[in-house]
Amino acid sequence: MAEVLVVTSGKGGVGKTTSTAALGAALAQSGQKVCVVDFDVGLRNLDLVMGAERRVVYDLINVANGDVRLQQALIRDKRIENLSLLAASQTRDKDALSEEGVRRCIGELREKFDWVICDSPAGIERGATMAMRYADLAVVVTNPEVSSVRDSDRIIGLLDSKTMKAERGERMEKFLLLTRYDTVRAGRGDMLSIDDVLEILSIPLLGIIPESEEVLRASNLGSPVTISSATSAPARAYSDAARRLRGETVPMTIPNARHPLLTRLFGRRAA
Amino acid sequence: MLAHLKPSGHQRKFPVTIAARPPRHSFRFRGRNFLALVLKPETPRAAWLADLDQWLARSPGFFTGKPLILDLAGLSFARSDVVSLMAELDSRAIRIIGIEGADPSILDKSLPPLLTGGRTAGSVEAIEAISPRAATPDPADQGAPAAAAVAPAPVPSLMVETPVRSGQTIMNPDGDVIILGSVASGAEVIASGSIHVYGALRGRALAGAYGNESARVFCRRFEAELIAVGGYYKVLEDIDPPLRQKPVQAWLSGNDLKIATLDQNEKELVTWRKS
Numbered sequence: 001m002a003e004v005l006v007v008t009s010g011k012g013g014v015g016k017t018t019s020t021a022a023l024g025a026a027l028a029q030s031g032q033k034v035c036v037v038d039f040d041v042g043l044r045n046l047d048l049v050m051g052a053e054r055r056v057v058y059d060l061i062n063v064a065n066g067d068v069r070l071q072q073a074l075i076r077d078k079r080i081e082n083l084s085l086l087a088a089s090q091t092r093d094k095d096a097l098s099e100e101g102v103r104r105c106i107g108e109l110r111e112k113f114d115w116v117i118c119d120s121p122a123g124i125e126r127g128a129t130m131a132m133r134y135a136d137l138a139v140v141v142t143n144p145e146v147s148s149v150r151d152s153d154r155i156i157g158l159l160d161s162k163t164m165k166a167e168r169g170e171r172m173e174k175f176l177l178l179t180r181y182d183t184v185r186a187g188r189g190d191m192l193s194i195d196d197v198l199e200i201l202s203i204p205l206l207g208i209i210p211e212s213e214e215v216l217r218a219s220n221l222g223s224p225v226t227i228s229s230a231t232s233a234p235a236r237a238y239s240d241a242a243r244r245l246r247g248e249t250v251p252m253t254i255p256n257a258r259h260p261l262l263t264r265l266f267g268r269r270a271a
Numbered sequence: 272m273l274a275h276l277k278p279s280g281h282q283r284k285f286p287v288t289i290a291a292r293p294p295r296h297s298f299r300f301r302g303r304n305f306l307a308l309v310l311k312p313e314t315p316r317a318a319w320l321a322d323l324d325q326w327l328a329r330s331p332g333f334f335t336g337k338p339l340i341l342d343l344a345g346l347s348f349a350r351s352d353v354v355s356l357m358a359e360l361d362s363r364a365i366r367i368i369g370i371e372g373a374d375p376s377i378l379d380k381s382l383p384p385l386l387t388g389g390r391t392a393g394s395v396e397a398i399e400a401i402s403p404r405a406a407t408p409d410p411a412d413q414g415a416p417a418a419a420a421v422a423p424a425p426v427p428s429l430m431v432e433t434p435v436r437s438g439q440t441i442m443n444p445d446g447d448v449i450i451l452g453s454v455a456s457g458a459e460v461i462a463s464g465s466i467h468v469y470g471a472l473r474g475r476a477l478a479g480a481y482g483n484e485s486a487r488v489f490c491r492r493f494e495a496e497l498i499a500v501g502g503y504y505k506v507l508e509d510i511d512p513p514l515r516q517k518p519v520q521a522w523l524s525g526n527d528l529k530i531a532t533l534d535q536n537e538k539e540l541v542t543w544r545k546s
Contacts, residue, residue, distance in 0.1 A: 124438075146456075150437050153455045157436030200455065200473075202434055 002110040005117045005245070006135035007177075008159070010151030012122030014143045015179040015209070018219055020119040021049045022235070023139070025224035026242035028083035032114040035074065037086040039131035040121035041097060044088035050077065051222025052085050061089040063108075064101025070108045079227055084113070094127035106134040124158060132163050137173040139206060139245075143180045144192040149200055152176075156203065175206035177241060182211040183255045194254065207241030209234050210255035306444050307338040307389070309371065312346065312356065320359055327363060334365050340386060344372025353377060428464070435460065435474065444481070456496060465489070477504075484523045489533070493519040503528045 007020045017040075024036040038046035041061060047053045058073035063086065070086075077083040086109070089096070109116045120131035132138060138159050142152040156174055165172045178197060185191045198205060209215070214232040218225035226235045226242075233255060240250045313319045341360075343353070353373065360367060369386035370378060378385055428447035435441055437457035441448055448462040453470030459477070460466050465487045466478045472490035477499040479486030484501035494515060497506050500523040507515070510530060518533040 150456050153437040154457065157439050160433070160436070199471075200453070202452065 002113055003115055003137060004106060004110065004135045005115060006120055006132040006138045006159075007117060007141060008120035008128060008132055008138060008155050009122065009141040009148070010124060010128075010155040011143075011148045014141050014148050015215075016122070016141050017045045017049050017119050018215055018225070019139065019141050019177055019179060019209070019238070020046060020117050021224040022218075022226045022238040023242050023245070024115070024117045025077075025080060025083060026226040026235075026239045027115050027117075027245070028077070028080045029226065029239075030242065030246070031082070032246075033082045033112070034115045034117065035084045035086060035109055035113045036117045036119060037109070038088035038119050039097075039127055040119065041088045041127055042090065042093045043121065044090050046119050047075075047085060047087045048222060049219050050085050050224065052077070052087070053222070056087045059087045059089040060105065061092050061096050061101075063105045064098060065096075066101070066104075070105065070112075079223070094121070094125065094130070097126060097130045099130065099133065102130050103134060124154060128155075129158065129162050132159055134164055135172075136165065137175070139175050139177050140201070140203065141177050141179055142197060142201065144178060144182075144186075144194070144197055146192065149192065149197055152201055156201065174203045175245075176201055176203050177206045177209065179209040180211045181208050181255055186255075205252065206244055207237050208252070208254060209237045209241075307340050307368070308334070309340045309342045309389075310360075310365075310367075311342040311344075314346065316356070323363070338368050339365060340369050340371050340389070341367045341383070342371045348373065348377070350377040350379075353382060357382065429462075434470065437474070453492075454490075454495075456494075462486070472498075475499075478521075479523070486523075488521040489519075491518045493517055493530075498528070498530070500528055505530070 005023075007016050007023070009016050017038075020036050024034045028034040036046060036050065037060060038044050039060070040046070044059075047056050052075045055075050058068045060073070062068045063070050063073045073086055075085040075087065077085065086105075106116065106118075118131045118135060121127040140152050140155060140159075142148050159172050159174055160166050163172055176198065178194060181194075182191060186193075194205075194208065210233050212232065212234045214229050215225050215234050218228040221228055225232065226238050229235055230239075237253065237255075240253065243250050341356075348356070353370070357367065367383050369383050371386050371389060373385060375385055427443070427445045428449055429441065429443035431441055431448065431450045432452070434452035435450055435454045435458040437455040439455075440459045440461065441450070442461040444463050446462065447464040448460050448466050450460065450466075450468045450470065454460055454468055454472050454474040454476065456473040458474035460468070460474065461477045461480045463479065463481045463483055463486070466476045466489070468476065468488075468490035470490075471492035472488075472495045474495065475497040476488045476490070476495055477497075478488045479499075479501035482501055486500055488495075488498055488500060495507060497504055498510075498521050499505075500521055503523055503526055505521075505528050514530055514532060519530055520533055521528060521530045523529070
């Protein structure tokens with residue numbers, strides 16, 4: 001039975017697309033059949049982060065409108081065989097998404113894959129509501145900042161009212177993925193603490209991803225961080241989060257601030 | 272909602288809404304929203320009236336003081352039918368303030384006026400207690416009564432068991448609102464009566480929204496963006512920092528909005544009671 005997961009946040013730039021790619025790759029690396037779907041119609045990015053931008057022929061809109069078969073639009077990852085991408089259209093806008101088309105498309109994806117991961121655009125408009133519409137569970141990506149936390153809170157409200165699951169009266173499962181967690185700033189105390197974020201949002205924690213050069217580099221290389229540097233701290237955090245999604249109990253690692261001297265000695269090399 | 276608010280007298284000397292004295296020949300009108308119940312008769316009429324009687328026996332006094340509209344859409348009633356139906360309702364102490372969906376030609380001055388342009392606010396389940404689903408508001412309906420629930424007398428209060436998320440509005444035009452979780456920054460709770468928040472209050476809370484000056488706001492952790500009673504408000508900036516993050520209550524004393532922690536200020540409360 002396939003699980004449809006939406007990766008959402010409300011606010012832009014918090015790491016939805018990066019997290020979609022990393023979680024998708026981590027789940028695929030553990031043997032699951034995974035498809036990542038870009039719902040950011042008009043501003044597509046997931047193809048770049050997945051390194052598939054030169055192979056996009058058909059996209060989500062083509063499939064939703066019934067122009068092509070799903071199989072024609074799926075792009076199989078070159079590194080992990082059981083990982084596929086359904087890209088967004090760059091030339092259209094979010095109004096081109098029809099609810100019926102999305103329903104049919106998600107239904108077909110459910111039959112082919114174990115996990116369908118929908119990368120939501122920022123905002124609370126049509127693109128975001130369509131991405132969450134048919135989801136079974138949600139990962140809410142949040143930075144430890146007040147603006148991001150409030151936007152996430154708004155999105156949780158929408159997940160509880162605008163999704164098919166909510167409209168059927170079922171409970172929508174939601175998990176918090178805290179990203180861009182800066183160990184140095186956390187040490188200085190000028191970020192919201194993990195406890196504060198959890199207290200405000202009151203949903204279970206899926207993982208804490210440390211702010212890292214590795215993540216930025218991976219995005220620019222077009223390779224999810226769990227593939228490009230599998231042993232790095234963010235990659236391990238994403239892999240742990242993926243295992244928790246599969247129901248495993250994995251102890252939570254809170255990234256620790258590195259020793260200032262070590263940071264000074266070794267921190268520059270990464271930059 | 273905020274347009275009717277006046278800053279608490281404690282903060283500014285004059286309520287801002289006091290306008291210059293109007294010219295003598297002009298009238299001032301005020302708009303006000305009421306949630307009306309719509310009663311839709313069914314045919315055969317005798318059976319419907321019998322059902323109504325049975326229902327009234329279980330919930331006596333349900334219609335007391337509530338604006339009621341009679342919806343005749345789809346029913347081909349002649350004038351005499353309407354007159355006799357009105358008499359039947361009158362004998363049950365059900366007063367109709369307007370008629371909807373009827374042919375204007377059958378209504379005259381002896382009958383309630385024809386109303387148009389009503390907007391549906393969802394059906395009201397009168398007999399059942401408020402279900403958790405009814406209490407979960409639709410965040411898309413900002414500003415509108417998101418969850419207006421009418422419970423049987425004596426005290427209709429709205430219980431919300433989930434956290435109130437940013438962008439949501441919880442409204443009870445008929446009494447208190449009780450929130451078991453937190454109210455997020457950017458969320459809004461409006462009640463004609465008091466507001467009780469057992470989590471953190473970070474959004475807005477407007478108690479006594481229709482001018483009930485004896486309403487209060489209670490919360491376990493006070494970080495509200497705005498707090499109002501009976502139309503007098505304070506924003507967080509106006510509030511003493513020591514009160515923040517404490518369990519507090521807010522009440523109105525004259526036109527001064529008072530806020531105090533729940534575990535102290537017994538003396539102040541006593542003086543307030545005497546005044």
